[in-house]
Amino acid sequence: MAGRLDGKIALITGIGSGMGREAALRFLREGAKVVGCDIKEEGIAETVRLGREAGGEIDGFAPVNLSDAAAAEKWVEDAAAVFGGVDILYNNASHPVFGPIDEMPVETWDYGIANELNLVFYTTRTAWKYLKRSGGVVVNIGSIAGTRGVEFMPQNVHGTAKAGVINLTQQLAVEGAPHKIRAVAVSPGFIVTPATAWLVDNGDDAFKSNIARIPLGRPGAPEDVVSAAVFLASDEAAWITGVNLVVDGGGTVLG
Ligand SMILES: NC(=O)c1ccc[n+]([C@@H]2O[C@H](COP(=O)([O-])OP(=O)(O)OC[C@H]3O[C@@H](n4cnc5c(N)ncnc54)[C@H](O)[C@@H]3O)[C@@H](O)[C@H]2O)c1
Numbered sequence: 707m708a709g710r711l712d713g714k715i716a717l718i719t720g721i722g723s724g725m726g727r728e729a730a731l732r733f734l735r736e737g738a739k740v741v742g743c744d745i746k747e748e749g750i751a752e753t754v755r756l757g758r759e760a761g762g763e764i765d766g767f768a769p770v771n772l773s774d775a776a777a778a779e780k781w782v783e784d785a786a787a788v789f790g791g792v793d794i795l796y797n798n799a800s801h802p803v804f805g806p807i808d809e810m811p812v813e814t815w816d817y818g819i820a821n822e823l824n825l826v827f828y829t830t831r832t833a834w835k836y837l838k839r840s841g842g843v844v845v846n847i848g849s850i851a852g853t854r855g856v857e858f859m860p861q862n863v864h865g866t867a868k869a870g871v872i873n874l875t876q877q878l879a880v881e882g883a884p885h886k887i888r889a890v891a892v893s894p895g896f897i898v899t900p901a902t903a904w905l906v907d908n909g910d911d912a913f914k915s916n917i918a919r920i921p922l923g924r925p926g927a928p929e930d931v932v933s934a935a936v937f938l939a940s941d942e943a944a945w946i947t948g949v950n951l952v953v954d955g956g957g958t959v960l961g
Contacts, residue, residue: 709737710940715789717782718742719772719829720799722749724899725847728928729798729935734762736936738794741785743770763789772799773820778828792836794939796845797826802864815863822867826874841886843939847931848872848893848950850958858913868893872950879948888947890938895954897926921956
């Protein structure tokens, strides 16, 4: 059976953990060649090992700090050289920070914007010329926090950065269309990953009631998000651009 991403070259950020690792391994199973990166070395080595063990063509670069514009540019150039181009740029990596607005140091705010929003700009601006050649796709990971308030953990800078990612996706859809480039966002609700698992047992009452209200009755898993990304990155979604696909078990339809 043919894979849904057969022959496509996918650059995926943050493949050392969570949804990034899941994306790398699933994209390989769907026939893509994958080049990833992460700021952490140990996680990425494991993802590359798992991918190769399963017979996939995958390479990974680490440590790469994508909040540094020059480092992001170098990774995209190095990654594009591995298999000869870019068909899919999957901006998954982020490092969110949380805290009440009146206790938020300016440096922490700037860090959040740099590590959740600026890094998407840095990789995309460099990959654009390759995407123009391939008529490729940008898949950006947003968040439900990017379009609404969230009751648990003060998410001011996280939500602001993800709102930026979602709007940037719309702008990229418009700028990209004349070049046959599509741009899409996937916005997860609460997903259990190494970054969030602690909340399942230790979240406060606001968190627990938020999870209890999810209509489909459970928190998300990385594959829930990655399945949406596979569809949007594939040619099945050839006439879909600029969307923000919410993957949250229905949590946000409750208002
Ligand atoms: N888990 C959730 O509930 C949830 C909900 C909404 C959105 N998201 C978003 O989904 C994406 C993946 O989240 P996750 O839960 O898998 O997180 P994670 O922390 O498990 O994985 C993120 C990876 O990105 C890497 N990374 C972070 N900053 C980086 C940088 N500056 N340069 C290079 N690599 C960097 C990390 O080292 C890590 O391996 C993120 O964009 C996150 O904001 C997650």
